[in-house]
Amino acid sequence: MFNLFNQFKKALVKTTTKLWRGVEGFFGIQHIDEAALETLEEALYGADFGQETVEAVLGQIREAYRKNKELQGQEAAAIGKKVLTDLLAGSQGQLHFAPPGGGGPLQVLCLMGINGAGKTTTAAKLAHFFKQQGVSVLIGACDTFRAAANEQLQVWAQRLDIPLVSSQPGADAAAVAYEAYQQAKARGAQLLILDTAGRLHTKEPLMRELQKLKKVLQKHDPQAPQHAWLVVDAHLGSNSLTQARAFHELFGLTGIIATKLDGSSRAGALVAIYRELKLPLYFVGLGEGPDDLQTFEVRPYVEALFG
Numbered sequence: 001m002f003n004l005f006n007q008f009k010k011a012l013v014k015t016t017t018k019l020w021r022g023v024e025g026f027f028g029i030q031h032i033d034e035a036a037l038e039t040l041e042e043a044l045y046g047a048d049f050g051q052e053t054v055e056a057v058l059g060q061i062r063e064a065y066r067k068n069k070e071l072q073g074q075e076a077a078a079i080g081k082k083v084l085t086d087l088l089a090g091s092q093g094q095l096h097f098a099p100p101g102g103g104g105p106l107q108v109l110c111l112m113g114i115n116g117a118g119k120t121t122t123a124a125k126l127a128h129f130f131k132q133q134g135v136s137v138l139i140g141a142c143d144t145f146r147a148a149a150n151e152q153l154q155v156w157a158q159r160l161d162i163p164l165v166s167s168q169p170g171a172d173a174a175a176v177a178y179e180a181y182q183q184a185k186a187r188g189a190q191l192l193i194l195d196t197a198g199r200l201h202t203k204e205p206l207m208r209e210l211q212k213l214k215k216v217l218q219k220h221d222p223q224a225p226q227h228a229w230l231v232v233d234a235h236l237g238s239n240s241l242t243q244a245r246a247f248h249e250l251f252g253l254t255g256i257i258a259t260k261l262d263g264s265s266r267a268g269a270l271v272a273i274y275r276e277l278k279l280p281l282y283f284v285g286l287g288e289g290p291d292d293l294q295t296f297e298v299r300p301y302v303e304a305l306f307g
């Protein structure tokens with residue numbers, strides 16, 4: 001727990017630095033004033049927390065300042081942390097699997113999102129993560145759109161020693177999903193992770209392809225996919241909220257993964273997404289390596305932002 005906390009904090013350092021720079025040491029100042037509050041407000045908007053959250057944080061801090069003109073930066077930060085923590089209550093996603101070797105029903109996890117969001121990398125990282133937890137995993141390479149996509153997953157699968165089902169570029173993504181499901185079943189796997197082609201939420205044919213994939217999976221199991229996670233690039237800030245709305249409406253998401261938090265200064269958008277859609281956050285990506293994935297936890301996230 002302690003290690004995880006530190007690692008998270010380190011990776012979010014850029015986010016923190018940005019906020020800090022924006023507020024020029026706001027949290028360290030002896031007594032805050034009107035100018036400091038305005039700088040803080042700007043910094044929070046800059047980090048894409050969204051209007052409602054900025055107003056909630058600022059509202060509480062202003063209220064405290066009104067009552068106590070000697071309010072310290074540290075005290076203001078504690079108020080900010082409390083507001084964010086309350087807003088994020090219930091946002092930590094949880095997954096349950098039968099104990100190692102215990103079997104249990106096959107769960108299907110479908111990753112979706114726009115091009116470059118980090119879906120393929122995340123599919124590999126997740127497979128690696130769950131394998132280490134003793135869950136038996138199989139990956140289905142359903143991005144049949146980009147020629148290099150199969151190759152990218154093959155390299156990962158080989159390196160991490162994870163079974164992979166793939167097909168030719170141009171093949172029907174839903175057919176790959178169907179085949180991958182059968183193989184996962186035959187192997188007694190507990191988790192099937194499906195990587196899919198990147199798509200804009202505005203492009204209809206690709207969005208329809210996702211619906212077809214779902215329909216085909218449901219021939220095997222009416223409950224599948226049990227998990228439909230949107231992978232969002234934290235650099236995109238509030239833009240990712242627009243994506244989440246569209247994917248959720250079309251596909252019915254069950255969760256969010258935010259990648260590239262290691263370099264993002266717009267990480268406040270995660271709060272905005274949770275606030276509106278109430279979709280749990282499962283993992284955050286903190287780099288390009290197989291281990292650069294952490295389960296999302298509220299406390300280190302809030303600490304990193306307001307630390």
Ligand SMILES: Nc1nc2c(ncn2[C@@H]2O[C@H](COP(=O)(O)OP(=O)(O)O)[C@@H](O)[C@H]2O)c(=O)[nH]1
Nearest residue numbers: 115116117118119120121259260285286287288
């Ligand atoms: N720094 C960083 N880079 C990442 C992260 N996740 C993915 N990437 C990089 O983002 C790029 C796009 O990733 P990819 O998985 O191919 O995206 P996809 O198009 O959604 O499948 C690659 O260069 C990845 O190495 C992350 O958490 N942090």
Ligand SMILES: [Mg+2]
Nearest residue numbers: 119120143149
């Ligand atoms: Mg990909």
